[in-house]
Amino acid sequence: MLTVTLVRDSTGRIVGASKIARDISERRRIDEERAQFLVRERAAREEAERANRAKDEFLATVSHELRTPLNGVFGWARMLQSADMDDLTRQRALAAIVRGAAAQVRLVVKFTPHNGRAHVRLRRGETAAEIIVSDSGEGIAAGVLPYVFDRFRQEDSSATRAHAGLGLGLALVRHMVELHGGSVEAQSPGKGQGATFTVRLPLAPPGGGEAT
Numbered sequence: 001m002l003t004v005t006l007v008r009d010s011t012g013r014i015v016g017a018s019k020i021a022r023d024i025s026e027r028r029r030i031d032e033e034r035a036q037f038l039v040r041e042r043a044a045r046e047e048a049e050r051a052n053r054a055k056d057e058f059l060a061t062v063s064h065e066l067r068t069p070l071n072g073v074f075g076w077a078r079m080l081q082s083a084d085m086d087d088l089t090r091q092r093a094l095a096a097i098v099r100g101a102a103a104q105v106r107l108v109v110k111f112t113p114h115n116g117r118a119h120v121r122l123r124r125g126e127t128a129a130e131i132i133v134s135d136s137g138e139g140i141a142a143g144v145l146p147y148v149f150d151r152f153r154q155e156d157s158s159a160t161r162a163h164a165g166l167g168l169g170l171a172l173v174r175h176m177v178e179l180h181g182g183s184v185e186a187q188s189p190g191k192g193q194g195a196t197f198t199v200r201l202p203l204a205p206p207g208g209g210e211a212t
Contacts, residue, residue, distance in 0.1 A: 004017055004018070072096050080093050125203075127202060129201050130199065131198070132196065132199075133199075140186065140190075145187075148170050180201055183199075
């Protein structure tokens with residue numbers, strides 16, 4: 001940056017000019033770094049807010065899907081264990097325990113309808129094996145497909161949704177597969193058209209050593 005200052009004599013007459021050149025590249029660099037820091041800080045804050053919302057949804061889901069039926073199972077089991085009951089009350093207790101247990105059972109293998117089909121195939125390549133699981137179930141909407149492996153992610157997270165669950169199953173699948181050096185992907189033509197999940201795991205080299 002160049003600053004020009006007029007030089008005057010004692011009568012005020014301009015007799016020259018003073019020029020001062022300043023290198024402001026360092027200041028500009030600092031300003032740019034500060035701006036980038038603010039952008040990163042804003043992004044980190046938004047990510048933290050999203051994580052907090054996901055945590056809140058998870059806690060609400062745990063309460064709705066797990067704690068409620070488990071409380072019933074535990075309470076009735078304790079009553080059976082410690083209290084004298086007549087036959088009618090005992091039957092009610094057993095029925096409540098069965099209902100609670102059944103609610104937990106419905107948390108898995110729930111997206112394929114009755115008489116639906118699930119196919120599992122194994123394919124071997126030069127460096128990896130593929131496990132391909134396809135079903136004729138509900139499928140996955142295009143807008144949800146990129147996020148199906150995110151923790152606590154569900155297409156419908158409301159308490160009144162048709163299918164129970166915590167949104168952790170596929171996240172655990174990806175985590176376990178990646179621990180073995182592999183990858184997993186999901187494909188679906190859309191809602192009502194089933195889905196296909198492909199797991200790729202690296203093959204051990206000849207001799208039984210670990211793959212690198």
